[in-house]
Amino acid sequence: MLDELAAAYGTAFSLRIPRMPEPMVFFSDPAAIKEIWSSDPETLRAGEANIILRAALGPSSLLLLDGVEHLRERRLMLPPFHGDRMRAYGAAMRDATLREVGRWPIGRTLPVHASMQAITLDVIMRTIFGVGDDPELAPLRDALVRWTTLGTSRVGTALLLLTPPEYAQRVQALASRGVGRFLPWAPIVRAQRDADRLVRDIIAQRRRDGTAGRDDVLSMLLDARDEHGNAMTDDELRDEMLTLLLAGHETTATTLAWALHHLLASPAWLARVRAEVDEVVGVRGLVASEHLERLVLVDATIKETLRLTPIIPLVARRVARPTTIGGYALPANSIACASIYLVHHRADLWSEPRRFDPSRFVGKKPDPTHYFPFGGGTRRCLGMAFASYEMKVVLASLLAHVDLAPAPGARVRLVRRGITLAPSGGMPLIVTRRR
Ligand code: HEM
Structure with missing residues (x-):
């Protein structure tokens, strides 16, 4: 539809x-x-434009904040990433x-998306949290997988995109009292409630145990004080923990799944990338930071x-007071969208834009107005450096250890999964x- 509208x-x-x-x-x-990137954040407000995420992440999520509150919280959360x-x-x-x-x-x-997740x-x-495959975290891991799987199904996506935010919150409040147990979205609400409770338990436990000697993000946020000396409340901590847990894993997993799709569809590139991994990483296949x-x-x-398959197709800003963008007057309350998908597919910026060709990025730093899978300006993705680092380590590690082939007869299409675009099946x- 976007292609047709742009044409x-x-x-x-x-x-x-x-x-x-x-x-x-x-x-x-x-x-x-x-x-859009250089606009005054009081005029173009990202937090207000992200309102559909409020029922899932809570009002204190970094994605939902604007103005000075956003800036303060962002400064606090950036260093570990x-x-x-x-x-x-x-x-x-x-x-x-x-x-x-x-x-x-x-x-x-093997449907590899779940493995990437x-x-x-x-x-x-x-x-x-400072711990990973700790058995104590298994219930939270399970709740998050249930929540993201159900939440990105057709019902979950419809609930997210079509339900007015106030109503979504009412559905949740009713469901938490057991009302509507048999409605199609009840399992999603249950998974969310479980994740919420388990994250609160971890926060409470950490408050009891103290943060001495710990350098994980939760401990750091527990120790943080604002300019008046106030600590973050449990509600605020819960919202930020869930934001990082959700924004910080679905996105990278889906991008890795796409990367494997493109490599398998381009055997020449797969061979070149594999040869690079073998040469740089060596026979033991243990990727280390000095290799990256x-x-x-x-x-x-x-x-x-x-570029080719940006998992988030647009970023949005609510216009708080009338303004002009690209020569067009925008009324208050309209939503200005930077279309990642359309810019990444412009034929005047990218030759043969539908072709997978990593050489476009070898030795070149793209202009942030031509290429912006992580958004831009003061709202650019908090996890950009972390995600880029992680995706390199994961992709190189798996290519060093296994040979892969396309599944026979599978035709991978682009499908919507919540607010992201993912490979089908x-x-x-x-x-x-195994190598
Ligand atoms: C391939 C991986 C990822 C992609 C494509 C991606 C994409 C994005 C995009 C498009 C935005 C909105 C930016 C804007 O409005 O201009 C965003 C925001 C955000 N992302 Fe990511 N992201 C990824 C990974 C991560 C990871 C790993 C984390 C956490 C460690 C993370 C945490 C966040 C947060 C907290 C925000 C809100 C930033 C703010 O409003 O100040 N993301 N991301």
């Missing part, structure tokens, strides 16, 4: 959505994108991959995957040989 109306068009008083305005011109703190998780990322790959059957169709969930849990800079094609493969493939 008919060009680089700016509006969509009117039932029940929304003002239009969603899609922009795919780099100059307009630049204006950067630099040396982030690199310290490299070995855990690799080991989580090898554990999972060790369980893969040979010669049978198991790896990335393990990594993010370890990062934010030399894994140029692995890096380019992930970047090209996010759980991304089926076959492991042909």
Whole structure:
């Protein structure tokens, strides 16, 4: 639909959505994108535009905040996802991959998306709670997998996209009192309630045990104080923990599934990337942080995957007061959208835009108004560096240990999974040989 609208109306068009008083305005011109990234965050408000996530993540989620509150919280949450703190998780990322790959059957169709999710969930849990495959975390892991699986099904996606946010919260409140137990979305609400309770339990336990000597994200947020000396409340902590748990694993898992799809569909690229991994990492196949800079094609493969199949097709900002973008006057309450999908497919910016070609990113740094799978401006993805690092470690580790082939007869399509776009059928493939 976006392709058709762009062909008919060009680089700016509006969509009117039932029940929304003002239009969603899609922009795919780099100059307009630049204006969105550099706009005053009081005028273009991302938190208000992300309102459909409120019922799932809570009002104190970084994704839902705006203005000074957003800035304060973002400063607090950024450090663990950067630099040396982030690199310290490299070995855990690799080991989580090898554990999972060790369980893969040979010669049978394997829907690899769920496996990618198991790896990335393990990594993010370890990062934010300081422990990973700890048996005490198994119930939370189970609740999160149930929640994301059901929440991204057709019913879950409809609930997320079509239910007005106030109503979604009412459904939850009623369900928590046992009302509507037999309605189609009841299992989703139950999974969410379980995840919520288990995260609160972990927070309470950590408050009792203290944070001395711990450098995980939860301990850091428990110790944080604002300018008035106030600590974060349990509700605020819960919202941020769930935000990081959800935003921090579904996204990377789906991108990795797409990367495998593109590589399997382009055998020449698969062979080149594998040769690079073998040369840089060596016969033992143990990816370490010193290898990453030399894994140029692995890096380019992930970047090209996010160009061709960006898992989040747009980022949105609510217009708080009338403003102009790309020469168009936008009324208050309209939603300005930077269309990741459309910009990434512009033929004047990317030659043969539908072709998978990682060489576009070898030795080149893309312009942030031409390429922005992680959004932009002051709202750019908090986990961008972390996700990029993790995806490289996981992809290189698995290519070093198994040979893969497309599942016979499988035709992978793009399907909606909640707010993300994923490969269909759980991304089926076959492991042909352990190396
Ligand atoms: C391939 C992986 C990922 C993709 C494609 C992705 C994409 C995005 C996008 C498009 C946004 C919205 C940006 C905007 O509005 O301009 C975002 C925000 C965010 N992401 Fe990610 N993300 C990924 C991984 C992660 C990871 C691993 C984490 C956590 C460790 C994370 C945490 C967040 C948070 C907390 C925000 C809100 C930032 C804010 O509003 O200030 N993401 N992400």
